[in-house]
Amino acid sequence: MTSIQSLVASxxxxxxxxxxxxxxxxxxxxxxxxxxxxxxxxxxxxxxLRDELAAKDDDTGVRPPRQAKxxxxxxxxxxxxxxxxxxxxxEWTEKLLAVLKEADVKATFxxxxxxxxxxxxxxxxxxxxxxxxxxxxFTHPQGDKNMATMDEDEVAAEMKxxxxxxxxxxxVRPKYFRPAGGHVNSLVINTSAANGMMSVFGGPNGDDTNxxxxxxxxxxxxxxxxxxxxxxxxxxxxQTLDCLPRFLAKLKADGWxxxxxxxxxxxxxxx
Numbered sequence: 219m220t221s222i223q224s225l226v227a228s229x230x231x232x233x234x235x236x237x238x239x240x241x242x243x244x245x246x247x248x249x250x251x252x253x254x255x256x257x258x259x260x261x262x263x264x265x266x267l268r269d270e271l272a273a274k275d276d277d278t279g280v281r282p283p284r285q286a287k288x289x290x291x292x293x294x295x296x297x298x299x300x301x302x303x304x305x306x307x308x309e310w311t312e313k314l315l316a317v318l319k320e321a322d323v324k325a326t327f328x329x330x331x332x333x334x335x336x337x338x339x340x341x342x343x344x345x346x347x348x349x350x351x352x353x354x355x356f357t358h359p360q361g362d363k364n365m366a367t368m369d370e371d372e373v374a375a376e377m378k379x380x381x382x383x384x385x386x387x388x389x390v391r392p393k394y395f396r397p398a399g400g401h402v403n404s405l406v407i408n409t410s411a412a413n414g415m416m417s418v419f420g421g422p423n424g425d426d427t428n429x430x431x432x433x434x435x436x437x438x439x440x441x442x443x444x445x446x447x448x449x450x451x452x453x454x455x456x457q458t459l460d461c462l463p464r465f466l467a468k469l470k471a472d473g474w475x476x477x478x479x480x481x482x483x484x485x486x487x488x489x
Contacts, residue, residue, distance in 0.1 A: 268379035280414035291446030291482035305453035331356030331380030338387035364401035420448025433460035
């Protein structure tokens with residue numbers, strides 16, 4: 219066989235071998251997960267959605283709490299409860315849940331109704347993790363138009379609309395209420411109780427929505443917690459995310475136990 223014939227034979231043989239090799243396949247692109255479906259569509263008028271959900275709220279069997287207000291527990295034990303206002307918020311809520319899981323701590327999340335409607339799956343994730351879901355009004359009214367200046371129907375709608383949204387998302391009706399901005403009067407307290415919720419206040423307040431506060435400053439404030447206290451923080455605060463692991467570690471090292479609002483309600487102060 220000549221050298222030319224040998225070369226041709228080699229090319230043919232390589233071609234045959236190549237034909238027997240499996241063909242490379244292009245991997246299918248990952249299928250995008252569908253976006254969470256809200257319990258209702260947000261409109262340009264959150265108050266309208268609030269009123270629609272409030273009208274659907276089923277308060278059958280709802281009874282006023284044993285005590286209308288909760289400021290903390292009457293105790294000398296080193297116990298306190300942890301609360302977060304203004305959720306649910308994507309990313310922020312997940313990060314808080316991760317910190318709490320790592321520390322094996324349960325907290326109470328006071329949720330804004332219009333955000334619950336937007337993020338029902340995130341709301342359910344909070345409840346499924348064993349945390350308490352509370353009511354923090356529907357539209358988070360502030361300024362001149364707040365819970366203390368609203369009329370009776372609006373106050374009730376803020377509470378009932380959120381109760382319905384939370385119950386739709388989690389199957390659980392809130393039994394704790396915290397007014398947006400801390401704006402409160404006797405009408406707010408009485409309406410909360412009539413809807414089966416205890417109004418929660420307490421302290422210390424970390425003032426963690428104040429942009430002038432550093433994580434160290436927030437931590438210093440919440441380290442002032444007294445036995446039976448209710449630590450007041452917010453979802454969406456980077457200062458809180460930064461100082462929370464240290465705060466929880468310091469409390470535990472000093473013999474403190476983080477309990478739930480249910481635990482404190484059993485030994486409630488009557489301030």
